[in-house]
Amino acid sequence: MDDQNKNLILASALSFAVILIWFVLFPPPEAPVTPDAAPAATAQVEGAAPITGAASSARTTAAPAASAQAADLDFANAPRVAIETSRVKGSLSLLGGYIDELALKDYRDTLDTGSEIVSLLTPRGHDGAYYAFFGWAAGQNLAAEDVPGAKTLWSLENGDTLTESTPITIAWTNAKGLTFRVTLSIDEDYMFSAEQSVTNDSGESVALSPYGMLVRHGLPDNLKKFFILHEGLVAMADGTLTEASYKDFTDFPADNNYVGVYNEVTQVSESGWTGFTDHYWMTTLIPATDGPFSTAAIYSQASDIYQTQAVLPRLEVGAGATATSAMKLFAGAKEWETIRNYQNRDGVTKFLDSIDWGWFFFLTKPIFAVLHWLNGVLGNMGLAIIALTLLLKALLFPLAYKSYASMAKMKELQPQLEKLKKDAGDDKAKLQQEMMALYKKEKVNPAAGCLPILMQIPIFFSLYKVIFVTLELRHAPFYGWIRDLSAPDPSSILNLFGLLPFAAPAPESLLAIISLGVLPILLGISMWVQQKLNPAPTDPVQAQIFGWMPWVFMFMLGGFASGLVIYWIANNTITFTQQYLIMRHHGYKPDVFGNIKQSFSRKKPEVK
Known part of the structure; x- marks a missing residue:
């Protein structure tokens, strides 16, 4: 994956993060309290307005509802x-x-x-x-x-x-x-x-x-x-x-x-x-x-x-x-x-339509219909969310296959790309022209790796909407300590997940920001491991941003509904499996464990 492709993925992910943080930290302001006006000059239901708009040939004001x-x-x-x-x-x-x-x-x-x-x-x-x-x-x-x-x-x-x-x-x-x-x-x-x-x-x-x-x-x-x-x-x-x-x-x-x-x-x-x-x-x-x-x-x-x-x-x-x-x-x-x-x-x-499906109603309606059906089959809404993730990934598999196949091909082209960069020197226009010619010759789409991420954003927001507004997720249990999939993970690293004799911080407490539960931690780890399928970017600034991204998302999504975090963990796991198998099928063998070991042993890149 070249730097241009990485920049596009990085921009998409950061935009996603900014949108989430903005919505969480800056919800719309509360309705202002309006001052009392003079009482209405008519008999009312303890001050309520009269009946208006009686269906007749013209608009009328009929008798009040009560005296x-x-x-x-x-x-x-x-x-x-x-x-x-x-x-x-x-x-x-x-x-x-x-x-x-x-x-x-x-x-x-x-x-x-x-x-x-x-x-x-x-x-x-x-x-x-x-x-x-x-x-x-x-x-x-x-x-x-x-x-x-x-x-x-x-x-x-x-x-x-x-x-x-x-x-x-x-x-x-x-x-x-x-x-x-x-x-x-x-x-x-x-x-x-x-x-x-x-x-x-x-x-x-x-x-x-x-x-x-x-x-x-x-x-x-x-x-x-x-x-x-x-x-x-x-x-x-x-x-x-x-x-x-x-x-x-x-x-x-x-x-x-x-x-x-x-x-x-x-x-x-x-x-x-x-x-x-x-x-x-x-x-x-x-x-x-x-x-x-x-x-x-x-x-x-x-x-x-x-x-x-x-x-x-x-x-x-x-x-x-x-x-x-x-x-x-x-x-x-x-x-x-x-x-x-x-x-x-x-x-x-x-x-x-009385249920609030939101702007993405064309996604939220069918997503919930399938989720409801899966819950009826499996008898557990958490399992239904995981099964829904599998179905969505299967539906998007042709796109993912092309994307990961293209990424594998890009890995094979990496030595040629490095040689083009070296030969072009500071001539950016020449480098870009020769890179495009190479991509065309090898039939590679450098932006293909971005497509799964771009497709994931509306699906994520749609599922977020479904989990937040639908009654069927309210008080729906998963397993163990997760008793409500519409609420955040109640466990907390601050009391060692219940081993210490005090309760986790209340949701409105400032400590709640760092009071991570088991599910958010698993989310961060799964996202971090998934990154190890790809070598770190050559640009040190990009490398640092990509390196911090899983942990930023871990804290950012820590207060989200457990059902949504379960979806994200399942999605990361399935994505990792798909990408690993597809890239191996096309001849590239990702050294995941080597990349993980290297991330612990190497020195941090210097930022120039």
Whole structure:
């Protein structure tokens, strides 16, 4: 490999390192805290914005979601209906009809014994309240108090506990004689179905717009604010995906009718959904039938409340008639297989896009699909990562074969290249011309050795994304001390990997930088041994940089997810084996052990 080829490889590797270090040390800044504005001049859900963008011939501002007196009501003592399935448990508040308490039985906050199960939704009146509800926006011949709101006390008309096999129905009749009903059901996973109806016994025709709404008070406590992860609004409208972080809500257009309210309204022609996504969990409103509707993302600055909603077309309900509407609510874990079933089996448009696949989605999607399949076959996600590495290397083998064959040929040409350098002296143009002629004559591509490295960069970032964002890697064990492939190696050289009677430094500690675990050390060694397939560069500066690179990567990747480090070790091992065998096949016998011995015995090159 000539100096030009080495420079290209070196530039690629250093660029890779710089990108990684930049992303780790300088993530995007946190969202600024905005000052409170004057309260909105309308009745709201404890300060939340009103329902906007009702799907009609023109954009309208319909009745508010609830009255301002809601803040004075005792939500803590309101009657509740239990929710209990094999995968979730929680309750529904009959005061306002809120689905506001939901926990996921299959997931725990940490790996510690006795850790609490993950809580997704939080009742009103608590810090970080987060809830969903369904209702009707008042139209013709109706006022705000004529439709259900936050102070509405629903009655339980049917059922006593919401389970997979037992739906419930809640009902409320207003003073005009309109009876509202909501029948809720839930499947074996995380999908609620809400069938709303209104029976008009008022004696006059009325108009209403059915809607579903998700409300979040303040930012999530565990908001990551990390460059590789999207948290906030996620919505699909006629095949177009929209993602907006929480700080982006203040970039939405200011509402002309309400002070300190920002909203973005989207008209949907055929199909779509809208919701909030966290790292591993999500809530999403999905209109149950195809057809026009509108979605809106709303932020009330004064009360620090985020909303997203789906508003269906306005319905005319004549005297004595009944109108119905249906909407679904996904509230649960972003399990790839579960979400794929809702997309393929139940027709939720592009629901898999609710998982944050990133810019390299054309790589991350198939990579995870194969990883998920391998995990099902092997029963261990760590083994699946190693098997995936083998498959990727097999897929890239033709390219690797040509590359390593070219490198072997370059080794054979090394004496001729040295002679050309000696003959050309300081005439760089002549040297370059003669080298190109030699490469052409011998049919050698001097840049071929760079191709595996260049191909490796997008694959690495794609796998990094997959391991970081997908739920299936969370708390997934490997073997021994590796109990969570989505977390860094918990062992530490500072306590001799558990032999000394004190714990490893906390991840936020400065000592964590040098607190290397077993896997990062193996990574550095594997990368260093792989380098020994090639003689050190003749340029002393290059030799020093290449010599330090494995150890720089060892420290740099020490805080990365264990699954990613396992991939890198497996990749180095397979690459070493491929390169060694291919180069021997083409007549060049790399003296790996000799190079290792020389690296310990030789003097350091002088830097001039």
